Amino acid sequence: xxxxxxxxxxxxxxxxxxxxxxxxxxxxxxxxxxxxxxxxxxxxxxxxxxxxxxxxxxxxxxxxxxxxxxxxxxxxxxxxxxxxxxxxxxxxxxxxxxxxxxxxxxxxxxxxxxxxxxxxxxxxxxxxxxxxxxxxxxxxxxxxxxxxxxxxxxxxxxxxxxxxxxxxxxxxxxxxxxxxxxxxxxxxxxxx
Numbered sequence: 001x002x003x004x005x006x007x008x009x010x011x012x013x014x015x016x017x018x019x020x021x022x023x024x025x026x027x028x029x030x031x032x033x034x035x036x037x038x039x040x041x042x043x044x045x046x047x048x049x050x051x052x053x054x055x056x057x058x059x060x061x062x063x064x065x066x067x068x069x070x071x072x073x074x075x076x077x078x079x080x081x082x083x084x085x086x087x088x089x090x091x092x093x094x095x096x097x098x099x100x101x102x103x104x105x106x107x108x109x110x111x112x113x114x115x116x117x118x119x120x121x122x123x124x125x126x127x128x129x130x131x132x133x134x135x136x137x138x139x140x141x142x143x144x145x146x147x148x149x150x151x152x153x154x155x156x157x158x159x160x161x162x163x164x165x166x167x168x169x170x171x172x173x174x175x176x177x178x179x180x181x182x183x184x185x186x187x188x189x190x191x192x
Contacts, residue, residue, distance in 0.1 A: 029163035031188055033059045036108070036138070036162075036173075039181040041066065043136050045106035049129040051088065051122055053108045053140075054079055071100060073125070075112075090118060093125035104129050106136040114141050116148050123152040136177050143172040163188035 028036070037059050040048060047069040050057040054074055060067040072079055073088035073096070080087070086097050090111060107126045111118050119141070126137065137153050140162055149155050155174035160182035162171050170189065173182055185191065 026164050026167040027055045029165055029188055032162040032164070032186065035160060035181050035186070039138070039179055040106065040108070042180050043106065043177060045136055047071075047104045048106040048108060049073060049100075049104040049126070051107060051109045051125060051129075052090070052112060053110045056108055071104075073129075088125070090121045090125065093121055093128060096125060096128055101128050102131055104135065105131050106138070108138045110140040114145060116145070119145065119148060119152055126153065137175060138182075139174040140171050141174070142169060146172075146174075149174050158182040160184060160186050161189040162186070 027033075033055055036056050040056070040060075046066065048057075048066070048071075050070060050072045052074055054072055054076070057067075057070060057072040060070065068084075071084045071086055072082060073086050075087065075089055077087070079085045086100065089095065107130055109122050109126060111122050130137075137155050139149060139153060139155055141149065143157060146157060153174075153176065155176045157172045157174050158179050160173055160179070162173055163186060164171060175182065
């Protein structure tokens with residue numbers, strides 16, 4: 001990820017991948033991706049499970065220790081050539097690779113749908129993949145889901161709201177830890 005003279009952030013993932021409507025994909029803006037990656041690097045995570053978040057996974061520095069120990073779990077087969085890719089159907093969290101269960105100290109989740117039933121499946125997958133103690137959770141969904149997000153994953157909304165240019169409604173980010181980067185407002189998203 002780089003910036004030009006005017007401070008505009010560029011992202012190689014965004015330049016190389018279009019959103020696929022049949023997978024309900026909506027990419028974050030380059031600046032939002034940059035802030036999410038920065039938070040993940042700063043929070044002390046050493047191995048991250050990326051559930052339906054390819055734009056964040058592929059924006060980790062290539063060749064970094066963090067990227068090498070992290071995995072992308074996604075339904076979209078276009079990522080299948082990636083060594084740390086696992087095909088993931090949110091309807092079947094019990095089919096996650098056994099060898100990866102309990103091995104991650106952080107998870108990033110952005111499901112293709114925002115219903116409680118879908119989030120229950122993603123929460124089940126997260127709990128299977130995460131180490132039992134001290135794991136970090138970052139989620140993206142609508143603010144109206146706050147009640148069940150707290151119940152399912154013990155996450156709270158943070159001030160930084162993600163910019164998702166092609167999505168018609170505003171998402172909120174949730175974490176189970178005190179953020180150092182996502183604690184500030186996103187200048188791309190107008191305050192309500």
